[in-house]
Amino acid sequence: MFKKKDVFFITLEAMADVLLEAVEYFAKNVSNIQDVTHFAKTMKEYESACDRHVHTILTELNKTFITPIEREDIMALTTSLDDVLDGIEACASRFEMYHITEHDEYITLFADNLVRSAQQIKKAIYLLTEKKLLAIREPSIAINELENQADDILRVCIKSLFANVKDPIELIKRKEIYERLEQTTDYCEDVANTLETIIMRNS
Secondary structure, three states: OOOOOOHHHHHHHHHHHHHHHHHHHHHHHHOOOOOHHHHHHHHHHHHHHHHHHHHHHHHHHHHOOOOOOOHHHHHHHHHHHHHHHHHHHHHHHHHHHOOOOOOOHHHHHHHHHHHHHHHHHHHHHHHHHOOOOHHHHHHHHHHHHHHHHHHHHHHHHHHHHHHHOOOHHHHHHHHHHHHHHHHHHHHHHHHHHHHHHHHHHHO
């Protein structure tokens, strides 16, 4: 079914590596941001690195006749991985825009959830490139479960926000960040759904 690992699989692995590294950096620093400008700049560098991998895949798709899996599946997987990194970078940029530096337990919970999701995404991508398609179902299910947990976190933190924060500006800032973080877990689920499609087409 597959040929040996090629530029598409190598680049998808690289995207998964950058994604996990970026999310781990986010989670490590978001609970205690010393320099919010440096934090946002570093996250932007991760996002730019991922964009370069997207460019590589687009370039290769334009000049390659035979691909290891369907062209549209490569494109969908590339796009969904890029969406996750774009989502987490957009969250980081809000910390700088809104001058948020203090600890927030709910942001930490979202960050931990995203680290676990990124770990499962990396596991799934490497299983794909090793041609172990049916084994992808396990990390895919885990990603879906993590997204459900993120939905629960969002409900709890929005309820707490409206109950405890009286400053309307602060409330608006926090609510946007919470919702962007939850949306990023949705993007992780999109990766899992794309992988499920690939499994069905190639099994």
